[in-house]
Amino acid sequence: MTANLDPVHLTQNLIRCNSVTPAEGGALALLDEVLSEAGFTCVRVDRGGVANLFARWGDKGHARSFGFNGHTDVVPPGDDAAWTHGPFSGDLVDGVLWGRGATDMKSGVAAFAAAAVDFVRNTPPEGAIILAITGDEEGDAVDGTTALLDWMSNNGEAMSVCLVGEPTCPDEMGEMMKIGRRGSMSAWFTVTGKQGHSAYPHRAVNPLPAMARLMDRLASHKLDDGSEHFDASSLAIVGIDTGNPATNVIPAHCTGTVNIRFNDLHSGASLSKWMEEEADMVAADFGVGIDMRVKISGESFLTPPGPLSDLVAGAVEGETGRRPVLSTSGGTSDARFVKHHCPVVEFGLVGHFMHQVDERVPADQITQLKTIYGRILRDYFA
Ligand SMILES: N[C@@H](CCC[C@H](NC(=O)CCC(=O)O)C(=O)O)C(=O)O
Numbered sequence: 618m619t620a621n622l623d624p625v626h627l628t629q630n631l632i633r634c635n636s637v638t639p640a641e642g643g644a645l646a647l648l649d650e651v652l653s654e655a656g657f658t659c660v661r662v663d664r665g666g667v668a669n670l671f672a673r674w675g676d677k678g679h680a681r682s683f684g685f686n687g688h689t690d691v692v693p694p695g696d697d698a699a700w701t702h703g704p705f706s707g708d709l710v711d712g713v714l715w716g717r718g719a720t721d722m723k724s725g726v727a728a729f730a731a732a733a734v735d736f737v738r739n740t741p742p743e744g745a746i747i748l749a750i751t752g753d754e755e756g757d758a759v760d761g762t763t764a765l766l767d768w769m770s771n772n773g774e775a776m777s778v779c780l781v782g783e784p785t786c787p788d789e790m791g792e793m794m795k796i797g798r799r800g801s802m803s804a805w806f807t808v809t810g811k812q813g814h815s816a817y818p819h820r821a822v823n824p825l826p827a828m829a830r831l832m833d834r835l836a837s838h839k840l841d842d843g844s845e846h847f848d849a850s851s852l853a854i855v856g857i858d859t860g861n862p863a864t865n866v867i868p869a870h871c872t873g874t875v876n877i878r879f880n881d882l883h884s885g886a887s888l889s890k891w892m893e894e895e896a897d898m899v900a901a902d903f904g905v906g907i908d909m910r911v912k913i914s915g916e917s918f919l920t921p922p923g924p925l926s927d928l929v930a931g932a933v934e935g936e937t938g939r940r941p942v943l944s945t946s947g948g949t950s951d952a953r954f955v956k957h958h959c960p961v962v963e964f965g966l967v968g969h970f971m972h973q974v975d976e977r978v979p980a981d982q983i984t985q986l987k988t989i990y991g992r993i994l995r996d997y998f999a
């Protein structure tokens with residue numbers, strides 16, 4: 618009889634792989650080994666310098682196929698010296714596991730891998746289990762989950778439903794799951810005036826007042842009050858820069874960057890149009906040129922409450938005693954790609970320390986997450 622797979626130990630070993638985006642760092646190789654050993658068919662789906670791992674247990678193309686999606690890449694640790702335990706130490710101290718990825722989301726990947734391995738070993742289901750694990754969620758994400766989904770469609774692989782294991786609970790285990798996400802986009806503005814001496818401003822065209830006006834107009838505009846399933850949209854100014862070190866020079870150029878999180882009352886295209894109109898108006902008022910470049914990372918999306926959210930919420934409630942709130946709050950996730958493929962929801966552990974120095978997680982939360990994922994599999998294949 619093979620022992621059950623310990624998700625805490627697996628998380629520890631994953632944390633010890635330095636896999637800051639887009640480095641693979643040995644994390645996917647480790648999962649490949651663990652899953653292959655348990656009878657999963659594993660294929661590395663690398664693209665554009667990004668490593669990804671596809672793993673399936675059961676028949677290809679089975680009509681009943683449960684998918685998990687997650688990532689092993691992590692954001693940079695920042696100042697190593699500021700960490701109580703090294704960011705890649707995987708130290709387990711007094712029941713707490715430390716390191717980059719402890720919450721976001723090597724623990725989630727370890728929990729679903731361990732749950733899937735135990736499940737197929739102990740109660741082989743009538744159906745298939747697919748793990749789609751990417752090495753680039755935190756970066757551009759162009760060759761990450763999208764590459765896996767492209768490869769799957771080209772190779773007759775399919776998930777009937779998918780659970781993304783990102784951390785979804787704000788403070789307490791079990792309190793929240795995600796059934797969609799707001800959209801995300803960024804816009805970069807360059808205001809061009811005319812360089813000059815700051816003591817002779819009439820001979821220059823200063824781009825900064827125009828930038829200040831534009832940023833203020835964009836940031837002070839109320840986009841909406843939220844909608845049935847979504848929080849209000851928000852626009853944040855995330856950068857204003859001239860690159861000008863001199864105090865007696867009016868620079869010719871100024872750049873400004875905004876990031877928008879938007880709900881289903883908007884689209885990337887409608888917001889681009891609005892910002893373009895604002896920029897044109899300010900440019901005319903101030904006699905400057907304004908260029909705008911936009912990147913739409915994802916539109917808003919929703920998997921309406923139904924069988925999949927009921928299945929996950931029921932298992933979470935059964936294991937934690939809490940019925941998770943169905944939310945679309947926070948940032949975006951790779952579910953924005955998966956939703957083109959099959960119904961998708963997200964559930965994971967408490968994300969309090971994600972992207973912070975001293976990222977850490979109580980080890981028993983990882984074990985509990987594995988139990989919840991195991992129960993979801995049991996209920997799905999029942
Ligand atoms: N860099 C990518 C995707 C960025 C995804 C990132 N997601 C989170 O931080 C998740 C946090 C949460 O669960 O609330 C984000 O929203 O910026 C891209 O923009 O293409």
Ligand SMILES: [Zn+2]
Pocket residue numbers: 688721722754783784
């Ligand atoms: Zn994540």
Ligand SMILES: [Zn+2]
Pocket residue numbers: 692721755971972
């Ligand atoms: Zn993250």
